[in-house]
Amino acid sequence: MRRLALFLLAVVLGAGALGTAPARAAAPPNPVIFVHGRNAGTGVWGGMQDDFAAAGYGRERLYAWSYDTGKSSNEVLAGEFAAYVDGVLARTGAARVDVVTHSLGALPTRWYLAFGGGTAKVAHWVSLGGPNHGTSLAYLCALWDQGCKDMTPNSYVLSHLNAGDKTPGPTRYATWWSACDEQIAPVSSTALDGADNRQATGCLKHNDLLTDDTVSQQVLTFLR
Known part of the structure; x- marks a missing residue:
């Protein structure tokens, strides 16, 4: 009986060893930092953050950076x-982290990636309607607004970027642009060599993005 009991115990233990290992919990997604554009604030991201939360992101993984769009230099x-x-x-x-930008938010974040070592810390970078090659409308406010000055075609910031x-480093880049963007002129300014460049579906204005x-x-x- 003792031998039989030991045999049965060995069978049970062997079956456990050969069984399917418990599945590992999926790693949480990278934290996402949303960066607004000129004369805006973190509240503009409410809808998109809700979409991310509905897709499984914990609120503790969603952040929005606020900054002075009119006075501070791009390097600062x-x-x-x-x-x-x-x-x-x-x-x-x-x-x-992953970074999602709108409009002017593309420029200081690109500077961080290009000249601040950011490519080691940013996995994905997104530009929605970014003035990545400038916008002629920025000339209208460039004399008194630093953000506008930086967005003018061939500005100091853009010529360096x-x-x-x-699209330096291992970071993956993507841009979205719209044929109906009334703030980025020309609308082709947003696309970047080396990025996944996409035209938004429909006639979306600048803030509709x-x-x-x-x-x-x-x-x-x-x-994801």
């Missing part, structure tokens, strides 16, 4: 953004 803003990224990484314990590799459900889902797919 890039340094401030770098500190914000480090804070998010420390708070979440993540290795890298576009002089070499426009922030709230369009299709754009939101496409951005989610790109990040």
Whole structure:
């Protein structure tokens, strides 16, 4: 009987060893930092953040950076953004973040990637209606607004950002542009060599890129 009991115990233990191992819990997605455009604030991202939360992102993984769009130089803003990224990484314990920008928000974040070591800390970067090669409308306010000055075609900021590799490092880049964008002139300014450049479906105005459900889902797919 004792031998039989030991045999049965061995069979049970063997079956457990050969059984399917418990599935590992899926790793949480990268924290996402949303960066608004000129004369805007973090509240513009409410709808898209709701979409991300509905797709499974915890609210503790969603952040929005606020900055002075009219006075600070692009280099100063890039340094401030770098500190914000480090804070998010420390708070979440993540290795890298994803960055989603609208309009002017593309420029200080690109500077961080190109000249601030950001490519080691940013996995995905998104530009919605970004003036990545400038917009002629910025001349209307460039004399008194630093953000506008930076957005003028061939500005100091843009000439440096576009002089070499426009999508440096291992970071993955994507842009969305609209044929009906009334703020980016020409609308082709947003696309970047080396990025996944997409035309938004439908006739979306500049700020519609922030709230369009299709754009939101496409951005989610790109990040995930």
